Amino acid sequence: MTDHLTRSPISIDALLAQVQSAERGGTCVFLGTVRREDDVTGIDYSAYDEMAISEIKRILDDAHARWAGARVMLQHRLGLVSLGEASIAIAAAAPHREEAFAACRYVIEEVKKRLPVWKKEIHADGTTTWVDPSGKPHRERLPQ
Amino acid sequence: MTDHLTRSPISIDALLAQVQSAERGGTCVFLGTVRREDDVTGIDYSAYDEMAISEIKRILDDAHARWAGARVMLQHRLGLVSLGEASIAIAAAAPHREEAFAACRYVIEEVKKRLPVWKKEIHADGTTTWVDPSGKPHRERLPQ
Amino acid sequence: MANVTVRFFARYAELTGRESAAIVVPGNSATVADVLECVRETIPGARDLPPRPLTAVNLQQVKPDARVRDGDEVALLPPLAGG
C-alpha cells in the first residue's frame, strides 16, 4: 500500500497498480507539478501530517461512495519539490471513462478545499514566500 | 517523437515527457484498457493506419487550437491487447488543471467519434466478434 | 470516368475477402455513392455491406454525395471502435 504522503518522487506506476483491474476499462490520472512563475525555483511543501492523512482517506471514501465501481488513490509529496516535478498524483480507475474522469476531478477539487498542506515558494535569491491561494501570496519575504 | 500508432505496450512516461514542462502545472492522463466482459480474453485492434494517423493529428491540432497553452499527445495500440492492458493513452498538460482535464476529455471523445480503428473481441473458445459501439456487438461469431 | 482504389477494413474486409479493389466508375461527376454501387455489383460478398457505410476519400470522412476524382482512395469503414 502506497503512503498518502511521501518525501520521495511520486511513482505513477505504483498508484496505477493500486487502482487498475480488468474490471475497470477507464483510468484518469491527474498530476500537479510545480510551475515556473517569476523567480521561483521550487516549492517546499509541509503538512499537518496526521490530519492530511485522515482527510485524504475521507476524500477517497467520499469518491468511492459516489462512484461505486471506481477505485481512487492519491499521493501528495512533501518537502522540497523542484520546478516541473509532481507535488500530487491522483489515479482513478472505473468501469467506464465518465466515472474515471469525474472521480479524479472530484478528488483534486476536494484536495484543494480540504487538505492541510502548505506551500513555501523558494526564490532564486534564497528568500521564501508562503502561498495563500485564497488571495495573493504574502509578498513579505522572510529570510530563509 | 512517439508514434501515434504502436504495436508495443504504451509507455506513459514517454507520452508525459512530450507534453510536460515547467510552464504547465497540470497534467491529465487518460488510459483506456481492455475490460473483462463475458468470456473475452483480449481484443485485436486494427486500423486504417494512414487515416488514423491523419485523424489523430487533426484531433490534436483541434485541441491545441482550443486550449492554446496545452500540449496533448496520444498513442493508440494495435494488434492483440490482453485484458487489463492499455489500448490508448492520452496525456494533456496545461498551465492549469481545468484546461488539462478539458483537453484530455475532448481528445478521447473525438477519438471515439473519428478514429478509424476497429476491435475484434477474442473469446475463450477461440471465436471472435467485431465490436460495433453504435449498437450491440455482432454476435454472429466468425471462426478465427 | 474515374479510376479509384477502394479499401476495405475489419469486418468489411472479411465480408468481401479482400483489402482493396481497383474500381472504374463511369461518368464525369461520380460520387462515393456511385463507387459503392459499382463495388456492390462487381465484388462478391459486397452485397452484404450495409446500405450506407461510413466512407472516407483520401483519408477524410465524407458523405455519400462527395465527388470522387481519378486516383482517389475511397475507404469503406465499419462502425468506428477506437479508444
Added chain:
Amino acid sequence: MANVTVRFFARYAELTGRESAAIVVPGNSATVADVLECVRETIPGARDLPPRPLTAVNLQQVKPDARVRDGDEVALLPPLAGG
C-alpha cells in the same frame, strides 16, 4: 476547564516561533474561539494571527464555536494550499 494542545503550522508556526503549546482554557463549555483568545493572550507573536483562522479539532475542521474537551488537539491552519 480544559487542557488542550494547540498546534501551529506553516506561517503560523513562523509567527509564533513554535509548533505547539499546552493551553488551559477556563470554564465548562470552552470553544475553539476561547482557545484562540488564550493563545493570543499568552503566546508571543500570536497577536499577528488573523482574527478568524481556519481551525481543526482532533484532525477535523471545525467552526470557532465548536466545543473543546480535555485532551483535545486544536490546530490553527493557514490558508490551505495543497495539490
